Amino acid sequence: ATGSAPAVPIDERFDIAYVTPVTIGTPPQTLMLDFDTGSSDLWVFSSHMPPFQVRGQEIYTPDESSTARLLEGHTWSIMYGDGSASRGNVYVDTFAVGGLTVLNQAVQTAQQVSASFTSATNIDGLVGLGFSTLNTVRPESQLTFFDNAKASLDNPVFTADLKYMAAGTYDFGFIDRAKYTGEITYVPIDPDPGYWIFTSSGYAVGASSNFSATPIIGIADTGTSLVYLPTAVLTAYYRQVQGATNSRSYGGYVFPCDSALPSFTFGVGEERFTIPASYIRYAPVTEGSATCFGGLQSSSELGINIWGDVALKAAFVVFDSRSPPRIGWAKK
Numbered sequence: 001a002t003g004s005a006p007a008v009p010i011d012e013r014f015d016i017a018y019v020t021p022v023t024i025g026t027p028p029q030t031l032m033l034d035f036d037t038g039s040s041d042l043w044v045f046s047s048h049m050p051p052f053q054v055r056g057q058e059i060y061t062p063d064e065s066s067t068a069r070l071l072e073g074h075t076w077s078i079m080y081g082d083g084s085a086s087r088g089n090v091y092v093d094t095f096a097v098g099g100l101t102v103l104n105q106a107v108q109t110a111q112q113v114s115a116s117f118t119s120a121t122n123i124d125g126l127v128g129l130g131f132s133t134l135n136t137v138r139p140e141s142q143l144t145f146f147d148n149a150k151a152s153l154d155n156p157v158f159t160a161d162l163k164y165m166a167a168g169t170y171d172f173g174f175i176d177r178a179k180y181t182g183e184i185t186y187v188p189i190d191p192d193p194g195y196w197i198f199t200s201s202g203y204a205v206g207a208s209s210n211f212s213a214t215p216i217i218g219i220a221d222t223g224t225s226l227v228y229l230p231t232a233v234l235t236a237y238y239r240q241v242q243g244a245t246n247s248r249s250y251g252g253y254v255f256p257c258d259s260a261l262p263s264f265t266f267g268v269g270e271e272r273f274t275i276p277a278s279y280i281r282y283a284p285v286t287e288g289s290a291t292c293f294g295g296l297q298s299s300s301e302l303g304i305n306i307w308g309d310v311a312l313k314a315a316f317v318v319f320d321s322r323s324p325p326r327i328g329w330a331k332k
């Protein structure tokens with residue numbers, strides 16, 4: 001089996017996040033979910049939430065699905081790196097995305113979500129694509145939809161083709177030769193932490209002329225908007241940007257929106273990927289401001305570097321869960 005589904009930016013102006021249509025239950029209930037390689041819970045806005053926490057999102061109502069079964073005594077609770085959180089109980093039901101159907105998928109129904117999820121009116125929940133070891137359901141942890149689908153996929157892979165201010169694609173079970181150019185460069189993944197962690201071979205400010213061959217260990221995270229890198233890398237980059245400062249009040253590097261920005265190049269093995277300046281001029285700090293927030297930010301408080309959407313949309317990325325797992329990067 002294979003599947004293919006669109007990854008649609010939730011906002012016309014900035015690629016804050018991408019959502020993908022899925023159906024859950026019988027008859028099918030359609031929700032738009034954020035496919036997140038940085039976590040491993042499949043959770044949805046649901047009929048079990050207080051109405052004031054729902055602000056336009058689609059909800060899953062298990063009582064209206066003839067195939068929904070409560071997973072007795074099971075609960076979940078998750079907090080993300082940005083401080084957002086959600087928790088609730090668990091059903092199993094039929095889950096379908098892009099022509100792929102998984103029977104008896106654990107669907108985590110929210111009973112409570114934090115304010116930032118309520119405010120994200122175009123995100124109806126998340127689909128974790130990390131390793132199932134990270135799943136928060138207790139007393140028995142549950143499998144991701146990809147792990148449930150894996151055995152029936154033509155190949156145990158999924159790919160991300162995210163795009164700048166346009167709809168991209170998630171493919172499951174196959175690698176679409178039409179979505180990339182040249183060859184795919186694969187590097188090993190350490191699955192133990194549960195993230196898609198790999199080592200980048202280095203970086204350059206601007207094109208790859210002055211490349212610094214220094215290992216950068218980080219996660220490929222479709223659920224994170226920006227790129228978070230070590231301070232040394234950040235200062236080297238923003239040193240080239242007129243008026244750039246690391247603003248405590250705005251919580252990161254900002255610069256005048258009309259400043260000239262260099263591109264940013266990162267290495268995967270011998271291959272080099274360049275993030276265009278336009279992706280790094282991420283967004284005005286507030287609507288209409290002449291001060292812009294950078295797409296490259298510091299990972300110093302995180303303990304891990306993160307290759308979020310700003311980097312992922314500069315490439316075609318293969319998440320290969322053969323044994324041992326690996327990640328592949330190609331130009332497009």
Ligand SMILES: C[C@H]1CC[C@H](NC(=O)Cn2ccnc2)CC1
Pocket residue numbers: 036038039080081082083084223224225228302306
């Ligand atoms: C400082 C960074 C801030 C952004 C963090 N990313 C996430 O929290 C990803 N995510 C998933 C669901 N909602 C958000 C990573 C750390």
